[in-house]
Amino acid sequence: MEIVKTSQSSKPLPSSVLKVNVSKDEPDPMKQTGESDAIQSPNSDRPKIEIRQMNFFYGSNQALFKVNLNIREHKVTAFIGPSGCGKSTLLRCLNRLNDLVIGSRVEGKILLEGQDIYAPDVDVTDLRTRVGMVFQKVNPFPKTIYQNVAYGPQLQKVRGRAILDEIVERGLKGAGLWEEVKDRLHSSALGLSGGQQQRLCIARALAVNPDVLLMDEPCSALDPISTSKIEELLHSLKQQLTVVIVTHNMQQAARVSDYTGFFLLGELIEYDDTRRIFTNPGDRRTEDYVTGRFG
Numbered sequence: 001m002e003i004v005k006t007s008q009s010s011k012p013l014p015s016s017v018l019k020v021n022v023s024k025d026e027p028d029p030m031k032q033t034g035e036s037d038a039i040q041s042p043n044s045d046r047p048k049i050e051i052r053q054m055n056f057f058y059g060s061n062q063a064l065f066k067v068n069l070n071i072r073e074h075k076v077t078a079f080i081g082p083s084g085c086g087k088s089t090l091l092r093c094l095n096r097l098n099d100l101v102i103g104s105r106v107e108g109k110i111l112l113e114g115q116d117i118y119a120p121d122v123d124v125t126d127l128r129t130r131v132g133m134v135f136q137k138v139n140p141f142p143k144t145i146y147q148n149v150a151y152g153p154q155l156q157k158v159r160g161r162a163i164l165d166e167i168v169e170r171g172l173k174g175a176g177l178w179e180e181v182k183d184r185l186h187s188s189a190l191g192l193s194g195g196q197q198q199r200l201c202i203a204r205a206l207a208v209n210p211d212v213l214l215m216d217e218p219c220s221a222l223d224p225i226s227t228s229k230i231e232e233l234l235h236s237l238k239q240q241l242t243v244v245i246v247t248h249n250m251q252q253a254a255r256v257s258d259y260t261g262f263f264l265l266g267e268l269i270e271y272d273d274t275r276r277i278f279t280n281p282g283d284r285r286t287e288d289y290v291t292g293r294f295g
């Protein structure tokens with residue numbers, strides 16, 4: 001599909017669209033608009049993840065077209081766009097979950113700290129340990145709270161009660177759930193509320209010490225209080241790791257993310273710092289989407 005570059009929009013968007021969390025002192029991000037093949041980086045330091053000229057196919061259907069995007073370490077990057085535009089597909093490519101889809105195919109490169117994650121010698125289990133994922137549908141195991149968090153470390157052959165206790169506590173604290181569950185660690189995870197279960201899934205992901213956490217609409221089934229707990233969590237999590245989140249909630253993207261990529265029909269239309277995407281985007285289609293004129 002041909003991409004038509006649009007000129008800078010003429011006026012800033014109404015302030016109703018948003019409070020963004022990017023401070024004025026932030027350096028410009030790896031700004032990207034339209035079909036440019038070049039990846040622009042303001043800093044010489046390497047991004048955590050580089051996506052280069054990526055195409056993705058489900059059989060003969062192409063879901064992503066020439067995506068170029070740099071994801072910065074210790075930042076929250078949001079993917080936004082209408083349903084079916086490829087956000088989840090791209091997210092799942094970052095830890096090769098799409099490998100499980102028969103007939104799927106990737107072209108281009110995704111580099112994690114400079115290493116091609118699709119190279120033949122990559123151990124996909126290791127990759128998924130480094131790049132964890134939290135899904136829209138809350139999915140705790142039908143086990144105790146403790147066993148849910150200890151599961152990943154145990155698979156990695158971490159043994160010893162004291163070490164596991166420490167990992168479980170750290171994971172639950174990292175997910176902002178410790179205080180609520182510390183007296184019922186050996187009760188079923190299924191007895192937790194939906195919001196608690198989602199934070200348990202985050203604790204489970206954190207327990208294996210990932211570098212990157214992918215979150216696909218993690219709050220879409222949650223109440224506003226649980227949602228705000230997870231949003232607060234993101235601010236502290238990014239001190240330790242890099243977060244990529246898909247959301248349909250524009251206010252959420254504006255509140256939690258440092259950088260935002262807007263996708264349409266499998267193309268990255270614009271990628272910029274979140275404040276700019278929501279207040280003065282470079283592309284008319286981004287402006288229409290973030291102001292609710294379509295999508």
Ligand SMILES: Nc1ncnc2c1ncn2[C@@H]1O[C@H](COP(=O)(O)OP(=O)(O)OP(=O)(O)O)[C@@H](O)[C@H]1O
Pocket residue numbers: 058061063081082083084085086087088089090101
């Ligand atoms: N497993 C699959 N097999 C075949 N086609 C798929 C599969 N998953 C997604 N697609 C197609 O790929 C395109 C992108 O889907 P994707 O799920 O990435 O979109 P999305 O932006 O995450 O949408 P939503 O906001 O609804 O979650 C869609 O046309 C979808 O139908």
Ligand SMILES: [Mg+2]
Pocket residue numbers: 087088089216246
């Ligand atoms: Mg999706």
